[in-house]
Amino acid sequence: MIALLARDLRLAVRAGGGFGLGLAFFLIVTVLVPFGVGPEAAILRAIAPGILWVSALLACLLSLDRIFALDHEDGSLDLLATAPLPMEGVAFVKAAAHWLTTGLPLVMAAPALGVLLHLPQAGYGWLLVSLALGTPALSVIGTFGAALTVGIKRGGLLLSLLVLPLYVPTLIFGAEVARRGAEGLPVQTPLLMLAGISLGAVALLPFASAAVLRINLR
Amino acid sequence: MSIWEYANPVKFIRTTDRLLPWLWGVAIACLGAGLIWGFFFTPDDFRQGSTVKIIYLHVPAALMAINAWLMMLVASLIWIVRRHHVSALAARAAAPVGAVMTVIALATGAIWGQPMWGTWWAWDPRLTSFLILFLFYLGYMALWEAIENDDTAADLTSILCLVGSVFALLSRYAVLFWNQGLHQGASLSMDAEENVADVFWYPLLVCIAGFVALFVALVFLRTQTEIRARRTRALRLRERMA
Numbered sequence: 480m481i482a483l484l485a486r487d488l489r490l491a492v493r494a495g496g497g498f499g500l501g502l503a504f505f506l507i508v509t510v511l512v513p514f515g516v517g518p519e520a521a522i523l524r525a526i527a528p529g530i531l532w533v534s535a536l537l538a539c540l541l542s543l544d545r546i547f548a549l550d551h552e553d554g555s556l557d558l559l560a561t562a563p564l565p566m567e568g569v570a571f572v573k574a575a576a577h578w579l580t581t582g583l584p585l586v587m588a589a590p591a592l593g594v595l596l597h598l599p600q601a602g603y604g605w606l607l608v609s610l611a612l613g614t615p616a617l618s619v620i621g622t623f624g625a626a627l628t629v630g631i632k633r634g635g636l637l638l639s640l641l642v643l644p645l646y647v648p649t650l651i652f653g654a655e656v657a658r659r660g661a662e663g664l665p666v667q668t669p670l671l672m673l674a675g676i677s678l679g680a681v682a683l684l685p686f687a688s689a690a691v692l693r694i695n696l697r
Numbered sequence: 698m699s700i701w702e703y704a705n706p707v708k709f710i711r712t713t714d715r716l717l718p719w720l721w722g723v724a725i726a727c728l729g730a731g732l733i734w735g736f737f738f739t740p741d742d743f744r745q746g747s748t749v750k751i752i753y754l755h756v757p758a759a760l761m762a763i764n765a766w767l768m769m770l771v772a773s774l775i776w777i778v779r780r781h782h783v784s785a786l787a788a789r790a791a792a793p794v795g796a797v798m799t800v801i802a803l804a805t806g807a808i809w810g811q812p813m814w815g816t817w818w819a820w821d822p823r824l825t826s827f828l829i830l831f832l833f834y835l836g837y838m839a840l841w842e843a844i845e846n847d848d849t850a851a852d853l854t855s856i857l858c859l860v861g862s863v864f865a866l867l868s869r870y871a872v873l874f875w876n877q878g879l880h881q882g883a884s885l886s887m888d889a890e891e892n893v894a895d896v897f898w899y900p901l902l903v904c905i906a907g908f909v910a911l912f913v914a915l916v917f918l919r920t921q922t923e924i925r926a927r928r929t930r931a932l933r934l935r936e937r938m939a
Binding site: 623627628630631634637640641643644645647648651652655668669672676684687690691694695697 | 829832833835836839840843844849852853856857859860861864865867868871872874875
């Protein structure tokens with residue numbers, strides 16, 4: 480499992496483009512928003528947590544089809560399927576690698592982008608916490624979507640149609656934590672719900688992803 | 698004699714052929730009677746006027762939109778466990794019907810909401826979760842369309858249906874937490890103290906029965922179509938091979 484994780488990380492960093500793209504996309508979406516809604520600080524301050532969450536989610540979505548597509552093309556997914564490592568483990572490692580290369584950088588970059596959107600002082604900590612708790616769920620759910628569409632040519636649009644509805648609960652609770660944090664309200668309830676969704680998804684969805692992968696490789 | 702006999706496509710088509718005329722009859726009779734009764738022979742509500750009568754379309758459609766997804770869930774489970782093709786095809790056949798019911802519920806709700814709430818749309822929990830349900834239907838149907846191999850498509854969509862059900866339920870409670878509602882609470886439950894008045898209740902029951910019959914008839918018909926389409930494809934393939 481560790482070897483696979485190391486391999487995926489190396490591939491993501493070295494094999495051109497994939498690594499920084501999600502971050503760049505995050506930056507661009509966040510920068511576009513003020514052009515759309517106007518530069519008034521009061522408006523931006525109110526919507527900053529939601530904007531950051533939505534654009535982090537979109538940046539996450541953008542890199543999903545890379546999780547299995549390349550491995551499927553060059554046949555290494557078939558090798559992984561016949562390896563002693565169970566398919567559930569493969570799905571879990573793939574999700575972990577996706578989180579380390581996409582989710583974690585997004586979490587790190589989010590406060591910097593918060594400055595651009597006049598995020599209130601109190602909001603930075605909770606924004607970090609909510610993204611750090613929520614992005615693993617995004618990665619795991621996304622891995623499930625990527626596994627569903629692995630056999631389909633040009634499945635990118637379909638992938639977003641499948642995955643985005645599944646992202647709704649995570650987005651609601653994550654953005655709620657960030658918003659309440661920014662406004663100085665108590666965050667405990669949405670925080671617990673977000674953690675629950677994340678942990679539940681991490682624990683259960685690799686099984687679904689593995690089942691789907693097995694069907695697709697049949 | 699067990700229920701699994703109907704998993705045989707030939708038997709399924711023969712039985713449903715016999716049932717379909719009755720189902721259509723019940724659907725047309727109930728919907729005709731219920732709607733005419735509801736629209737012309739019930740009093741106007743003293744506050745809402747005649748707009749209240751949209752309830753005869755709105756409530757049954759909303760009910761069937763949810764039940765269609767439940768039916769797909771059960772059919773998907775049967776497909777995963779027992780691998781009866783009719784079951785997978787029935788789930789596929791129910792999806793567009795359910796999606797249309799969702800649209801009917803949302804549209805009639807908007808038409809009623811405009812004069813009553815003063816807005817076509819509000820981000821109310823019930824409205825929002827219905828919109829999300831509609832997105833789930835779209836994804837489900839798109840996945841069926843996208844995959845060429847029938848068995849793979851059936852497998853993948855049924856797993857999507859299972860996972861989607863969990864997330865749809867999660868979303869339901871998430872939006873409940875996210876925003877306070879404008880929509881009224883449940884007013885048709887059997888055990889509630891305060892329900893819709895009987896004058897409106899009886900024609901509504903008839904309409905619900907009509908919608909159920911309509912849904913079952915449509916699903917039977919569409920499943921038959923799917924079975925026949927698949928058989929045609931198999932025959933064509935065999936001819937080309939020969």
